[in-house]
Amino acid sequence: MSENAADEVIRLAQQQIAERHAREAREQALRIEGRARRETPWRWMFTGAGAVLLLALLFSPGAPLQWKMYAVVHGVCAQEHNIFLGGMQFPLCARNSGIYMSFLLTLGYIYVIGRGRAGRIPPWPISAALILFVVIMGVDGFNSLFVDISQPHLYTPDNRLRTLTGMGMGISIAVLLHIVLNMTLRKDVDDTLPVLRSWWELLGILAIDLLALAAIYANLGIMFWPLAFAAFFGITGVLYMVALLLTSLFMGYEGSITSLRQLARPATVAIIPTLIILIAMSYLRFWLETQGLIL
Numbered sequence: 001m002s003e004n005a006a007d008e009v010i011r012l013a014q015q016q017i018a019e020r021h022a023r024e025a026r027e028q029a030l031r032i033e034g035r036a037r038r039e040t041p042w043r044w045m046f047t048g049a050g051a052v053l054l055l056a057l058l059f060s061p062g063a064p065l066q067w068k069m070y071a072v073v074h075g076v077c078a079q080e081h082n083i084f085l086g087g088m089q090f091p092l093c094a095r096n097s098g099i100y101m102s103f104l105l106t107l108g109y110i111y112v113i114g115r116g117r118a119g120r121i122p123p124w125p126i127s128a129a130l131i132l133f134v135v136i137m138g139v140d141g142f143n144s145l146f147v148d149i150s151q152p153h154l155y156t157p158d159n160r161l162r163t164l165t166g167m168g169m170g171i172s173i174a175v176l177l178h179i180v181l182n183m184t185l186r187k188d189v190d191d192t193l194p195v196l197r198s199w200w201e202l203l204g205i206l207a208i209d210l211l212a213l214a215a216i217y218a219n220l221g222i223m224f225w226p227l228a229f230a231a232f233f234g235i236t237g238v239l240y241m242v243a244l245l246l247t248s249l250f251m252g253y254e255g256s257i258t259s260l261r262q263l264a265r266p267a268t269v270a271i272i273p274t275l276i277i278l279i280a281m282s283y284l285r286f287w288l289e290t291q292g293l294i295l
Helices: 003-059 065-072 094-112 124-148 159-185 199-217 221-250 260-290
Strands: 082-085 088-093 118-120 190-194
Touching: 003 065, 003 260, 065 088, 065 221, 065 260, 082 094, 082 199, 082 221, 088 094, 088 221, 094 124, 094 159, 094 199, 094 221, 118 159, 124 159, 124 199, 159 199, 159 221, 199 221, 221 260
Parallel strands: 118 190
Antiparallel strands: 082 088
């Protein structure tokens, strides 16, 4: 075969490869465009469902708002060792308030510092600190349990310590759940970018948590509603995000998301199991309490 003929064969092969890549890119663009069109009505449905649920929580008559929040999460939160701020009781107990306030604050913080697409665990010293946060909360939780059941214990529990150790746990949950969601659903996940890269970034969210802790135990009544909502939407948000993950996988969204708007359909559907779990668990616990089976 002459040199010119070989060059021509190579040129034709390259042209065919380029044409195939262009065709695949067009097909991919059409699929994305078609999915975007199909998602648009679901975005309106998601917005409408969220608005209806929020308005029902805020304005349904018959009970104060803080009690309605308390009732919604009654089945998924122990609601013992309660904390009060400005004379009103939080919807969650001290430890869970710390966990889920911190979870929601950490998730927002992750996006503010530009880690929305991050899919890598933090460097090992920071990861070790996150694991330590979990261990510390576990120790404090068991110590508190031993006091409640009149067993030997290491020290006298305190609501401030319950909230503080819960906050460390909340940071760890937020980092882990963010990584799991990104690695599972995102097409454009950056698996080289850690969610937290430095001690300064970890100290940043710790400082925010400590400000929230100070507001609670300095009894700054003006902060009741912002912090109560953070705790409430934190605990319901964790449950919802797990439902969203499972719903998205069932609907075939694995590794296909480049924008959160593309999750409108599974996000709308995931509201249903979230509500079912919250309502069923709350009803069951209230019923058990009325029957005297639990306190």
